[in-house]
Amino acid sequence: xxxxxxxxxxxxxxxxxxxxxxxxxxxxxxxxxxxxxxxxxxxxxxxxxxxxxxxxxxxxxxxxxxxxxxxxxxxxxxxxxxxxxxxxxxxxxxxxxxxxxxxxxxxxxxxxxxxxxxxxxxxxxxxxxxxxxxxxxxxxxxxxxxxxxxxxxxxxxxxxxxxxxxxxxxxxxxxxxxxxxxxxxxxxxxxxxxxxxxxxxxxxxxxxxxxxxxxxxxxxxxxxxxxxxxxxxxxxxxxxxxxxxxxxxxxxxxxxxxxxxxxxxxxxxxxxxxxxxxxxxxxxxxxxxxxxxxxxxxxxxxxxxxxxxxxxxxxxxxxxxxxxxxxxxxxxxxxxxxxxxxxxxxxxxxxxxxxxxxxxxxxxxxxxxxxxxxxxxxxxxxxxxxxxxxxxx
Numbered sequence: 001x002x003x004x005x006x007x008x009x010x011x012x013x014x015x016x017x018x019x020x021x022x023x024x025x026x027x028x029x030x031x032x033x034x035x036x037x038x039x040x041x042x043x044x045x046x047x048x049x050x051x052x053x054x055x056x057x058x059x060x061x062x063x064x065x066x067x068x069x070x071x072x073x074x075x076x077x078x079x080x081x082x083x084x085x086x087x088x089x090x091x092x093x094x095x096x097x098x099x100x101x102x103x104x105x106x107x108x109x110x111x112x113x114x115x116x117x118x119x120x121x122x123x124x125x126x127x128x129x130x131x132x133x134x135x136x137x138x139x140x141x142x143x144x145x146x147x148x149x150x151x152x153x154x155x156x157x158x159x160x161x162x163x164x165x166x167x168x169x170x171x172x173x174x175x176x177x178x179x180x181x182x183x184x185x186x187x188x189x190x191x192x193x194x195x196x197x198x199x200x201x202x203x204x205x206x207x208x209x210x211x212x213x214x215x216x217x218x219x220x221x222x223x224x225x226x227x228x229x230x231x232x233x234x235x236x237x238x239x240x241x242x243x244x245x246x247x248x249x250x251x252x253x254x255x256x257x258x259x260x261x262x263x264x265x266x267x268x269x270x271x272x273x274x275x276x277x278x279x280x281x282x283x284x285x286x287x288x289x290x291x292x293x294x295x296x297x298x299x300x301x302x303x304x305x306x307x308x309x310x311x312x313x314x315x316x317x318x319x320x321x322x323x324x325x326x327x328x329x330x331x332x333x334x335x336x337x338x339x340x341x342x343x344x345x346x347x348x349x350x351x352x353x354x355x356x357x358x359x360x361x362x363x364x365x366x367x368x369x370x371x372x373x374x375x376x377x378x379x380x381x382x383x384x385x386x387x388x389x390x391x392x393x
Contacts, residue, residue, distance in 0.1 A: 030095045032069045032103055036061050036081055039106040045083060048107070053078040081105040135159040135234070139227040140256070147270065149330075151219040151227070151253070152177055159232050162249075171274070171326065171355035172384040174217030179234055179249030191232075191249040192242055193219065219251075223349045225268065225332060226390060228256045257392050258336040258343035267333045274326030276356045280315040324358035326382075345392040355382030 036048045044065025051058045052072065061067045069079075074095045081089040089105040137158050148154040152175035156164040165176040182189045193202040202218045233241065233250040242250050286306040288294040294304040314320040334347030359367075359379060367374055 029071050029073055030097075032072050032077075032079070032093075032095065033067065034103040034105065035064070035066045036083075036089075036105040036107060037065055038086075039108045045086070045107060048081050048083040048086075048105070051080045051082065053080055079103050081107060083107060086110060135162070135232045137230040137232070139224060139229055143225055147268070148224045150175070151222055151224060151230070151251075154224045154227070155230060155232070155251075161234055162232055170357075171328075171353045171382050172220075174220050177219070177251070179232060179251075183248060189248050191251050192238075192246045193251050193253070194242070195222070195253045196255055221386070221388065222253065222255075223332060223347065223388070225266070225334065225349075226255050226347050227253055229254045255390070255392065256334075256336065256345050256347075258338045258345040260338050260340050260343060263335050263337035265333075265335050268331075270328070270330040272328045274328055274353065274356055276323040280313060282311040282313045285310045285312070318360075319362040320360050322358065322360055323356050326354040326356050328353040342393065346390070348387075348389045350387045351384065352386075353384040354380050355384075357382045 034050075036045045036050075037043060038045055044061070044063070046061055046063045046065060048061040048065070048067075049058055050061065050067050050069060052069065057069065057071065059067050059069050072095055074097065076092065076094050079091045079093070081091075086107040087110045089107050091103045091105065093101060093103055137155060139154055142148065142154055142158070152164050155162060155177065156175075161180050163178040163181065165178065167173040167175055176189075177191055178189060179191050190202050193200045200218055231252040231254075233246070233252065238246045238250050286294045286296070286299075287308040287310065288304045289307045291308075292304070294306045298304045299306055315323070330349070330351040332347065332349040334345065336343075336345040338344050358381070359374065364374060364379070
């Protein structure tokens with residue numbers, strides 16, 4: 001019985017192989033076509049993706065809005081039309097051996113929120129695809145509301161995990177920026193600075209001078225009005241993207257660029273006075289009846305008795321105080337525009353600031369009375385003068 005069954009299976013297999021191809025059973029398939037148009041204007045829509053739901057089969061519409069989808073299995077199928085800026089369309093139809101009716105779509109425009117694009121060392125990526133933490137500050141919107149004087153004030157309070165440590169206020173000195181705190185005691189904690197894809201040296205040790213224990217920063221060289229956006233990259237992935245120099249985080253600056261249209265002019269003027277407003281405490285000195293110093297510890301030991309207390313404050317006297325009123329001024333002008341082929345952005349800025357430090361009046365008068373000359377660096381030892389021009393075409 002067993003041998004007969006095997007013989008029958010072998011014979012059936014041989015018969016199937018001997019049949020011509022035309023008599024073999026085949027999976028029934030059909031072709032579907034149709035057109036996609038705008039529901040409001042009635043115009044055909046190109047580059048609309050038509051997807052056969054549940055499969056990897058998809059096609060795109062041509063310039064006339066029409067599409068053809070082949071190798072569609074028979075039965076009830078679902079189609080979906082997808083295009084950015086429009087609500088998706090769905091259609092269900094039955095495919096038979098005799099063919100299938102055309103599946104047309106009317107798509108309605110919709111206001112959609114596109115995926116935000118961020119710039120990394122590997123190029124532009126959608127924010128949801130970036131594994132590391134990225135905080136973006138729209139500098140253009142910030143400058144419309146306030147007038148930040150430097151990059152640090154532009155970031156301050158707008159990026160979580162970023163700490164802005166204000167300097168002493170001395171002209172030319174910078175704020176310290178720390179991303180997720182300080183990571184080293186002996187090495188630099190300055191973040192990596194990248195401007196328009198180019199690394200900028202921001203190492204404070206590369207500067208050959210300092211002022212009152214404060215150092216300057218290359219970030220102060222950039223006018224906040226010329227910045228379009230700032231991205232702050234945090235986390236270990238920052239080092240993976242930009243190397244070990246990015247262990248303290250990365251500040252990526254994108255400057256403004258021209259856009260097609262009529263020339264757009266923008267000008268700003270800033271002027272102010274810099275003053276020392278600290279209320280310095282007085283110095284006190286105790287004297288005995290003979291006019292000699294009588295300190296409190298001497299009074300406690302009974303060696304003297306205070307009969308007079310004198311006070312003096314050289315920091316509050318115009319003759320002896322090393323302070324003066326400084327002045328700050330800043331002027332800027334930029335223009336942008338262009339055509340579809342060429343765009344431009346040109347900006348210029350001049351900034352000048354004199355600090356609060358200067359020679360005491362008594363010292364200056366003594367030098368001049370003796371026929372001496374006071375050089376500028378002595379009369380105004382803390383000053384800043386800077387001009388920059390930037391063109392992007």
